[in-house]
Amino acid sequence: RMYKQIRNAIWIVSLIVLALSLILIFGMSYRYFTGLQEKQLRTELELASKGIEISGVDYLADIAMDDYRLTWIEADGTVIFDNMAETQNMENHLERTEVKQAIETGYGTSSRYSKTLSEKQLYAAKKLSDGTVVRTSVSYATFWALMFAFGQAISAILIFVIIGSYAVALRISKNIVKPINNIDLDNPLGSGEMTGLEEIKPLLMRIEIQRNQHIRDNDEIEKASRIREEFTANVSHELKTPLHAISGYAELIVNGLTKEKDIVPFAGKIMEEAQRLTTLVEDIIELTKLDNGALDYCKEDVDLYRIAENTVDSLLTTAESRGIKIELEGEHAIISGIPKIIYSIVYNLVDNGIKYNQKNGSIKVSVFPSGGHTVLRVSDTGIGIPEDSIDRIFERFYVVDKSRSKEVGGTGLGLSIVKHGCIIHDAEMSVKSETGKGSTFTITF
Ligand code: ADP
Secondary structure: OHHHHHHHHHHHHHHHHHHHHHHHHHHHHHHHHHHHHHHHHHHHHHHHHHHHHHHOHHHHHHOOOOOEEEEEEOOOOOEEEEOOOOHHHOOOOOOOHHHHHHHHHOEEEEEEEEOOOOEEEEEEEEEOOOOOEEEEEEEHHHHHHHHHHHHHHHHHHHHHHHHHHHHHHHHHHHHHHHHHHOOOOOOHHHHHHHHOOHHHHHHHHHHHHHHHHHHHHHHHHHHHHHHHHHHHHHHHHHHHHHHHHHHHHHHHHHOOOOOHHHHHHHHHHHHHHHHHHHHHHHHHHHHHHHHOOOOOOOOEEEEHHHHHHHHHHHHHHHHHHOOOEEEEEEOOOEEEEOHHHHHHHHHHHHHHHHHOOOOOOEEEEEEEEEOOEEEEEEEEOOOOOOHHHOOOOOOOOOOOOHHHHHHHOOOOOHHHHHHHHHHHOOOEEEEEEEOOOEEEEEEEO
């Protein structure tokens, strides 16, 4: 969970800050207390020295010091008085660092383990006017007791701060994560208004854009798969029709039910249907290739006029057999394209011009430049396309007149191939038609 991570980060940072400041505070207070203790020790020493100078042993007998040890040492090192130990058992103190220092310089300090009290002690000593030495000392235990008391107070604060910082971290992290949790993925921008967080607006914008794109992509995928399904169903239907016809005629012949004179026409029918089947399969294969984005094709410089010329040549016999004239006009024009597909486009348009023409009709194919583009125009004097069908003729398997299409060997796929080819070439396509007068297909590359 994100908020847990944020919470832990905040908490850890505050704990680190806390630990560092504690170390600092402890260090500083250690120094402060040590200094304080030394100062105190010195004050006590001064007081004791004054007292002894004035009233001698009487002063020592009178005072009651619990925290401080007071020792009075003769100039030869003999201990005359000690408020915390028996003097007669004590050895000569002349060699004690602080005493030695005091005899030499008048004042001495030292800190060491005391053999007499078996504790670590801090000492301060001072030489009096009569040559004797007064020494005060304090146990480190006293110091540590002070630090311990201090530490207890700090520990209490510490526990309080740790819990407190945890609670604060929890709250802050929840507040940070809250607007993010509140994002409505179906309406990200709306939820942005709600939380009022400017910082996450760009994020929400991104989400919105991607969401829209996602919806669009999904729509497209769905549409494409629907079209594919429809196409598959249509394909199997279209393939079955000629196959049924073929097997029907063949069966009649095989069963011997056919009159001798009918056999040849039946065989002709079979041939016709087989031809239809071939065209259909060829068209389907071509369309499928285009559907897959013509991946195995490569664009190159092609002469549109030369392709139109080839197409007209190969369709000339068919056209003549139906008494239709084809006229080609225009000039050479180089475009970037896939030769095979461009050939298909021209072929299907001219082929349609022949198939749906009238008696003694004609077709005009022209290639010409226009506004920086190259235009291919195929117009015929044919039967034309009814207005309500014009939008549908590019659909797969759509035919205006079933019987006429069958008669001329149409599959309903020709214009789908043209349309797809145009899309691959970024070409624009338009149709003008008038029933009974003819149609004009214009493609602008
Ligand atoms: P087909 O293989 O049946 O010709 P197309 O996809 O090429 O299939 O054409 C679809 C339908 O559009 C045709 O069946 C026909 O009715 C109509 N059509 C196409 N071209 C022409 C044209 N030049 N003149 C009249 N009708 C046409």
